[in-house]
Amino acid sequence: MATMKYSRQRESIRDFVHSCHEHPTADMVYAGIREEFPNISLGTVYRNLSLLVELGEITKISTDSGPDRFDCNTKPHSHFICTQCQCIRDIELPDTEYIEKMAAENFDGEIISHVTTFYGICKDCLRKNSFKKEA
Amino acid sequence: MATMKYSRQRESIRDFVHSCHEHPTADMVYAGIREEFPNISLGTVYRNLSLLVELGEITKISTDSGPDRFDCNTKPHSHFICTQCQCIRDIELPDTEYIEKMAAENFDGEIISHVTTFYGICKDCLRKNSFKKEA
DNA sequence: ATACATGCAAATAGTTTGCAAGAAG
DNA sequence: CTTCTTGCAAACTATTTGCATGTAT
Numbered sequence: 001m002a003t004m005k006y007s008r009q010r011e012s013i014r015d016f017v018h019s020c021h022e023h024p025t026a027d028m029v030y031a032g033i034r035e036e037f038p039n040i041s042l043g044t045v046y047r048n049l050s051l052l053v054e055l056g057e058i059t060k061i062s063t064d065s066g067p068d069r070f071d072c073n074t075k076p077h078s079h080f081i082c083t084q085c086q087c088i089r090d091i092e093l094p095d096t097e098y099i100e101k102m103a104a105e106n107f108d109g110e111i112i113s114h115v116t117t118f119y120g121i122c123k124d125c126l127r128k129n130s131f132k133k134e135a
Numbered sequence: 136m137a138t139m140k141y142s143r144q145r146e147s148i149r150d151f152v153h154s155c156h157e158h159p160t161a162d163m164v165y166a167g168i169r170e171e172f173p174n175i176s177l178g179t180v181y182r183n184l185s186l187l188v189e190l191g192e193i194t195k196i197s198t199d200s201g202p203d204r205f206d207c208n209t210k211p212h213s214h215f216i217c218t219q220c221q222c223i224r225d226i227e228l229p230d231t232e233y234i235e236k237m238a239a240e241n242f243d244g245e246i247i248s249h250v251t252t253f254y255g256i257c258k259d260c261l262r263k264n265s266f267k268k269e270a
Numbered sequence: 271a272t273a274c275a276t277g278c279a280a281a282t283a284g285t286t287t288g289c290a291a292g293a294a295g
Numbered sequence: 296c297t298t299c300t301t302g303c304a305a306a307c308t309a310t311t312t313g314c315a316t317g318t319a320t
Contacts, residue, residue: 004274007274039276043276109260110255115251119249121245123244138299140295140300179301202285
């Protein structure tokens with residue numbers, strides 16, 4: 001990593017992600033930034049998003065299918081992914097450290113980190129589904 | 136899902152995955168099957184792998200970067216992914232159910248499943264690294 | 271002035287799909 | 296003979312990269 005210069009585009013991308021709580025995709029960021037910088041390219045968005053991830057200012061969430069998502073919350077936490085609408089919500093879990101210790105007990109090798117992701121149906125989809133059944 | 140016909144290719148793909156304990160990628164399966172069916176196409180491999188996943192005979196593992204991997208072990212277990220060589224190892228964890236209960240307590244919505252993945256350096260890479268340092 | 275950042279377009283990786291021909295029931 | 300499966304190639308999605316130009320320091 002060489003020295004970094006200021007860029008208005010990067011500033012705007014950082015602000016967008018930090019104020020967006022929907023765990024946006026690169027495309028969503030692109031669409032958002034285009035309102036301010038109509039000529040910005042998707043390549044620039046991708047380049048800056050990975051840069052911000054490297055700097056630890058945002059976080060990348062890989063999903064099973066579909067594009068990566070980005071998270072302004074850099075504190076340790078888990079994610080819930082709705083299998084119906086693909087929305088992602090944060091979940092706070094108390095004391096998740098000991099899971100690594102438990103795993104380490106039956107494992108040869110050095111465990112450095114772990115990620116837990118939950119799947120299910122979000123509140124909004126549950127509500128929509130119950131409307132459908134009533135009809 | 137309509138009725139399914141027998142195919143020698145599918146049979147071979149199933150056998151290959153069930154006897155391969157390295158969590159192969161679609162490409163690795165393709166390469167393996169080609170020894171028996173030199174004309175098989177990658178499309179057929181992909182089609183059959185997803186079919187076998189749907190049938191619950193094998194499991195798909197999505198990774199942060201790089202291709203999906205396939206697992207003959209359909210019993211609930213976790214994975215360790217080596218961030219150096221990308222190898223995947225199974226990890227057995229006792230009682231992982233209560234994590235979902237814990238998560239459900241602070242969450243509006245229906246949690247149906249969860250996946251925990253561990254990251255670190257596998258035994259083999261640790262050994263290789265220590266050789267390098269000595270040199 | 272120099273080095274980093276941008277926009278654009280082309281390239282890449284992984285996977286999916288349409289279609290005509292082939293095999294299974 | 297009808298339906299499912301195959302091989303092939305083209306399409307597609309998400310992301311990365313090369314390069315000439317632009318901007319920050």
